[in-house]
Amino acid sequence: NAGVTQTPKFRVLKTGQSMTLLCAQDMNHEYMYWYRQDPGMGLRLIHYSVGEGTTAKGEVPDGYNVSRLKKQNFLLGLESAAPSQTSVYFCASSYVGGTGQETQYFGPGTRLLVL
Amino acid sequence: GQNIDQPTEMTATEGAIVQINCTYQTSGFNGLFWYQQHAGEAPTFLSYNVLDGLEEKGRFSSFLSRSKGYSYLLLKELQMKDSASYLCAVRDSNYQLIWGAGTKLIIKP
Numbered sequence: 001n002a003g004v005t006q007t008p009k010f011r012v013l014k015t016g017q018s019m020t021l022l023c024a025q026d027m028n029h030e031y032m033y034w035y036r037q038d039p040g041m042g043l044r045l046i047h048y049s050v051g052e053g054t055t056a057k058g059e060v061p062d063g064y065n066v067s068r069l070k071k072q073n074f075l076l077g078l079e080s081a082a083p084s085q086t087s088v089y090f091c092a093s094s095y096v097g098g099t100g101q102e103t104q105y106f107g108p109g110t111r112l113l114v115l
Numbered sequence: 116g117q118n119i120d121q122p123t124e125m126t127a128t129e130g131a132i133v134q135i136n137c138t139y140q141t142s143g144f145n146g147l148f149w150y151q152q153h154a155g156e157a158p159t160f161l162s163y164n165v166l167d168g169l170e171e172k173g174r175f176s177s178f179l180s181r182s183k184g185y186s187y188l189l190l191k192e193l194q195m196k197d198s199a200s201y202l203c204a205v206r207d208s209n210y211q212l213i214w215g216a217g218t219k220l221i222i223k224p
Contacts, residue, residue, distance in 0.1 A: 004157075042119065042202070042214030043158075058211070090157060101146065101165070104212070106157035 002026050004107035006091050012113045013081045021076040021110050023091030031094045032074040033058075033104065034066060036087040043090065049074055081114045088112075117141045119215035121203050126221045127193055135188045135201050135218045143208025149177050149188045150202040152217065158202055162188070190220075198222045 004025045013019060023032065030051050035043040045058030047066040055066045063085060065077045074093075078085060088111050092104040118140045127133040139147070146165040150158040164170055164179035164186060176189040188201055200217040207213055 040123075040216055042216045043204075043212075044214070045211065101163050102206075102210075103148070103160050103163065106159070108157050 004091055004093055004105055006089075006107035006110050008110060009108065010111045012115065013078075014115055015082060017081050018077070018079050019081065020078075021089055021091075021112075023074045023076070023107055024072055025093040025105075026072060027093060027095070027105065028071070029093035029095045029105075030071075031102070032068065033092040033094075034064070034074065034076045035090045035092065036060065037090060037109075038087050046076065083114045086112060086114045117207060117213050119203055119205060119213055121201075121215040121218045123216070124219045124221065126223060129193055129195060129222055129224050131193050132189065132191050133193060133220065135190075135220065137186045137188070137203035137215060139184050139186070139203070139205045139213070141205045141207045141213055144181060145206040145208065145210060147177075147179055147186050147206075148204045148212070149186075150204065151199050152202060153199045161201075193222050195222050195224070
């Protein structure tokens with residue numbers, strides 16, 4: 001089991017460029033999430049998905065789009081990158097256990113620098 | 116608004132005990148999580164509390180008081196590898212996770 005994987009690990013973009021971050025999980029989890037983590041701040045939810053073909057906005061969705069065409073993949077797109085989107089992006093997946101506990105499992109992160 | 120408060124940084128000595136506090140104000144409560152995050156790495160799950168009381172898991176224990184909006188993570192017999200950030204997160208009434216900024220724990224020999 002690879003768990004949750006993310007590609008790329010690191011990327012430098014110029015303002016206005018576009019890119020897609022890929023998240024893949026092999027645990028058959030229904031729920032998937034995209035977060036950004038900035039110094040001195042907690043993880044902030046960008047978008048999430050509760051199942052294949054469904055997505056929803058999180059706390060900070062502006063400037064990002066997502067797609068969940070396959071259960072195992074969750075893509076995060078930046079249409080026109082801005083310096084404010086310089087951050088570390090984490091993908092997570094989860095399932096709800098028998099006790100109702102939902103634990104999120106995180107990928108290794110993508111470090112994005114927008115110049 | 117929703118808020119999770121944790122100390123920014125704490126220092127402790129190898130072999131000692133440290134308690135990391137977390138207070139929260141959220142719209143509803145559906146469980147509290149503690150995660151560990153080493154520098155440059157992903158967060159990893161440590162503990163989950165949904166009922167009041169203490170949950171013990173080896174050297175780590177987590178306590179919850181829902182009436183006080185308070186939790187703590189207790190680390191015993193500290194090891195150098197415990198140097199990391201510890202993130203507190205609360206699931207609110209919409210089942211969204213609200214994250215604290217994390218507490219950076221520095222262990223000194």
